[in-house]
Amino acid sequence: MSVEVAREAAWPRVRPRRRVPGWLWATPVYAFLLLFVVYPLIRLLAEAVTDEAGRLSLTYLAQFAGDPFYRKALVNSLWVAGGTVLGCLALGLPAAFLLVRYDFPGRELWSYLTVLPIVMPPLVGIMGLVFVLGRAGTVNVLLMDYLGLARPVNFLYGWHGVLLAMVLHYFPLVTLNVVDALTKVDASLEEAAEAMGSRGLRRVRDITLPLLTPGLVSGATLVFILSFADFATPLVVGMQDLLAAQAYLNIVQFVDRRLFRMGLVVGALMSLLAIGFLLVARRAVAMREYAVVSYRAVERRPLRGAWRLIAPALFATALGLAFLPHLGLLLAAFGKAWSLTPLPTRFTLEHFDQVLHLTPTYVVNSLRWGAVAVALILVLGVSIGWMLARTSLPGRELVDSVVTLVLALPGTAVGIAYLRAFHAPLAGITLTRSWFVMPLVLAVRRMPYTVRATFASLLTVHPAMEEAAASVGASSLRTFLDVSLPLIWRGVVAGALFSLLFALQEAAATILLVLPGWETITVGIFTFYTSGTFGQAAALGVVLVTLSAAILYAIYRLTGARLGGLFGSGGG
Amino acid sequence: MRVRLEGVVKRFGATTALAGVSQEIREGELFTLLGPSGCGKTTTLRILAGFVDPDEGEVYFDDVPVRGVPPAERGVGIVFQNYALWPHMTVFDNVAYGLRLRRMPTAEVRRRVEQVLEQVGLLGLEDRTPGQLSGGQQQRVAVARALVLNPRLLLLDEPLSSLDAKVRARLRSEIRRLQQELRITTVYVTHDQEEAMVISDRIAVMRDGRVAQVGTPVELYERPADLFVADFVGTNNLLPGTVTGLRDGWAELATPAGVVRGRAARPLQSGGRAVLAVRPEALRISDGTPADVGVPGRVALSQYLGSLVRYEVEVEGGRVLLVDVHNPKGQIVLRPGQRTTVSFDPEAALVFPEEAP
Numbered sequence: 042m043s044v045e046v047a048r049e050a051a052w053p054r055v056r057p058r059r060r061v062p063g064w065l066w067a068t069p070v071y072a073f074l075l076l077f078v079v080y081p082l083i084r085l086l087a088e089a090v091t092d093e094a095g096r097l098s099l100t101y102l103a104q105f106a107g108d109p110f111y112r113k114a115l116v117n118s119l120w121v122a123g124g125t126v127l128g129c130l131a132l133g134l135p136a137a138f139l140l141v142r143y144d145f146p147g148r149e150l151w152s153y154l155t156v157l158p159i160v161m162p163p164l165v166g167i168m169g170l171v172f173v174l175g176r177a178g179t180v181n182v183l184l185m186d187y188l189g190l191a192r193p194v195n196f197l198y199g200w201h202g203v204l205l206a207m208v209l210h211y212f213p214l215v216t217l218n219v220v221d222a223l224t225k226v227d228a229s230l231e232e233a234a235e236a237m238g239s240r241g242l243r244r245v246r247d248i249t250l251p252l253l254t255p256g257l258v259s260g261a262t263l264v265f266i267l268s269f270a271d272f273a274t275p276l277v278v279g280m281q282d283l284l285a286a287q288a289y290l291n292i293v294q295f296v297d298r299r300l301f302r303m304g305l306v307v308g309a310l311m312s313l314l315a316i317g318f319l320l321v322a323r324r325a326v327a328m329r330e331y332a333v334v335s336y337r338a339v340e341r342r343p344l345r346g347a348w349r350l351i352a353p354a355l356f357a358t359a360l361g362l363a364f365l366p367h368l369g370l371l372l373a374a375f376g377k378a379w380s381l382t383p384l385p386t387r388f389t390l391e392h393f394d395q396v397l398h399l400t401p402t403y404v405v406n407s408l409r410w411g412a413v414a415v416a417l418i419l420v421l422g423v424s425i426g427w428m429l430a431r432t433s434l435p436g437r438e439l440v441d442s443v444v445t446l447v448l449a450l451p452g453t454a455v456g457i458a459y460l461r462a463f464h465a466p467l468a469g470i471t472l473t474r475s476w477f478v479m480p481l482v483l484a485v486r487r488m489p490y491t492v493r494a495t496f497a498s499l500l501t502v503h504p505a506m507e508e509a510a511a512s513v514g515a516s517s518l519r520t521f522l523d524v525s526l527p528l529i530w531r532g533v534v535a536g537a538l539f540s541l542l543f544a545l546q547e548a549a550a551t552i553l554l555v556l557p558g559w560e561t562i563t564v565g566i567f568t569f570y571t572s573g574t575f576g577q578a579a580a581l582g583v584v585l586v587t588l589s590a591a592i593l594y595a596i597y598r599l600t601g602a603r604l605g606g607l608f609g610s611g612g613g
Numbered sequence: 614m615r616v617r618l619e620g621v622v623k624r625f626g627a628t629t630a631l632a633g634v635s636q637e638i639r640e641g642e643l644f645t646l647l648g649p650s651g652c653g654k655t656t657t658l659r660i661l662a663g664f665v666d667p668d669e670g671e672v673y674f675d676d677v678p679v680r681g682v683p684p685a686e687r688g689v690g691i692v693f694q695n696y697a698l699w700p701h702m703t704v705f706d707n708v709a710y711g712l713r714l715r716r717m718p719t720a721e722v723r724r725r726v727e728q729v730l731e732q733v734g735l736l737g738l739e740d741r742t743p744g745q746l747s748g749g750q751q752q753r754v755a756v757a758r759a760l761v762l763n764p765r766l767l768l769l770d771e772p773l774s775s776l777d778a779k780v781r782a783r784l785r786s787e788i789r790r791l792q793q794e795l796r797i798t799t800v801y802v803t804h805d806q807e808e809a810m811v812i813s814d815r816i817a818v819m820r821d822g823r824v825a826q827v828g829t830p831v832e833l834y835e836r837p838a839d840l841f842v843a844d845f846v847g848t849n850n851l852l853p854g855t856v857t858g859l860r861d862g863w864a865e866l867a868t869p870a871g872v873v874r875g876r877a878a879r880p881l882q883s884g885g886r887a888v889l890a891v892r893p894e895a896l897r898i899s900d901g902t903p904a905d906v907g908v909p910g911r912v913a914l915s916q917y918l919g920s921l922v923r924y925e926v927e928v929e930g931g932r933v934l935l936v937d938v939h940n941p942k943g944q945i946v947l948r949p950g951q952r953t954t955v956s957f958d959p960e961a962a963l964v965f966p967e968e969a970p
Contacts, residue, residue, distance in 0.1 A: 513685060
């Protein structure tokens, strides 16, 4: 091998390329966010402080504040949301600690199963629970028939039922966030504390919990905002005196204009409250951002003695409860004319024949809107994620805030905002009368998951890898295609699948915006159930859960089960 | 290729990374930018690479200004600090990537990749992915990837900083050998002065966005231009004091440890504050009884390292002087606590004006 050979070929030239200026592709992104997030939100807030003639007026706000019913609804909503957070922490925090720090029989299996409740949205969950624990559900029928109880036990109707359904659905969000944070705590941090004599619970309190705060706050905020905004679940068990339920009921009735106005006011207030919660949470997290460069995981310890049985028993109980609604759902979906018996006496496929074959509209629509929404989300989400991770374009910080804001805005409020903002023709199109509004609102609401996934994946690709490609002659596009994309596609696809999963489960904005012919699975469940057609509601529920489970399985296969960071609402 | 920087200034927001750097890098030399973190050495390298353009001044490659020329058209090969190997590509694909971008025929790509892998001693590992390689092997892949396009200028950004000491020593010799074999103009960035001394033809010591001194390793070590270079390159004992006498290029300094003499390295003022710098190996130590000339002190620590004994001697005023005695050959070693006198040939000591803190 001679030096001459190595130097024979002259430096091969590449064609010079012009760079696409950043603003050229950032502008459409800015325009989209302005038009479909900022504008409807401002419009909604403005509606709360104006009267019919469009004049500035505090009449409706004053009416809200002066009405004891609304004040009670506000307090109830805060209780339900706060209670859900506490329940999720009580269940999710110990679960996370057990899964990360200890070894016990079936740990791997439990860690997979813990995430499963996510496949059942609370609307479906509470319905499933009603079939088992409701007034005429399995348990009450048994109690009355065999123990001679005169009246059914009220397991569900009221805020305790709502709490149960929500905690069972949302606690994995806390677990996942804490598991993610906990696995990133460097072992030496705890060892250093231990060397100084800080042990056991004291060390957990002084060292471990503070390190977990960002993950904990992210998970808790998300749970709070989601349960605060849910109206469909409480309505299933007849709870109407909640803010979200009032917003919905006032908007969908078209008789009383004053009530309609009050619906707008409630929607606006919910948005402001959600933004407030988010700001508080962000402040709590921002002060505690810990940079982790490299870490050594804390070694897992085997549980000893009775704990070896208690830990799996805890998981079995929690997950057993979480699977109760699945059971009720299956029974109702396959049961024929089920009433007044503990279990259905005959089984049938006719409910599935109805929802899958005779009127497949719900499923077809859900898939159609979902597909269009995901296409939109991929274009927007990847662009925004890239922008946040790799550029210093002006307005970048604002975009980041808007994306986080979208995560916090209650679906009910978004639905109402869209109704008000887009009921007038815009450039010749009345958006609320076009089917496009369905995938559009889904795309807007679920985009943050993909943005986050793209951003997080890009952070793992060192900029030098891209510079290295540029230095040997790759254009920006080539660099993205050859270097960045192969390294991030799994994360991006996982993010998009999460967006799809939650788009299919959306049961707030779409229920408000739906027009005949556009009904989705969740709209179908809600209308079937509230009109007493339980079998078909349950069959649609089974379809939704099956779809969700399939998507979740695909995410697992793609990511190797590292899901934590996707659910955070703070930081990033 | 020759490289010339002229009055290069670079600011990032309020901080000035480079405050006017003018420097010529000669054809075929290995030129090192040495300095503590934040001194501007990496910024200089990134300007040469074309990742950033200077705010003021200009860079010339063979007298052609290169402002605005993107990295790939400058004919530079870059080895990044963390290697920046693409983890989803094999060793072969990593090295071949730039060639394939230029639509080179497959057979030619294979020939050139194998040739450069042979040069760095990695032939046979083409099908591994970076994750399957040791740190040293990854570094060689990074070097191969930088060399495969036959660059006119090779840029290395702290290429050895994340390797352990033994691998580092071996790889720096290999990089030096390869560079001399290919006679490729090379700019090497490091904060490790020993690495810089071993590998470089010339070194620019940088500080606060400026070049403090340029010279061969010998020049920097023997004739540092200022106190910063004297302190940063190699080890120096520093004794601050007041100038009491100046004559024929010699300076006499009154220090808390006693009166010392050395060569004035820079213009000094009688009565002004100054610092005497003398290297550990230039110091001599008396055994036991105080001598007539020199600085009295007390042995605080002695370290036997086989080829040398290093003493830490505490002198009057609290300063600690390092004294290296080479080839002790089991000669009696002074114990901690023993009184002694440290002396040196004034020829080997340099006196600098004290810098404003």
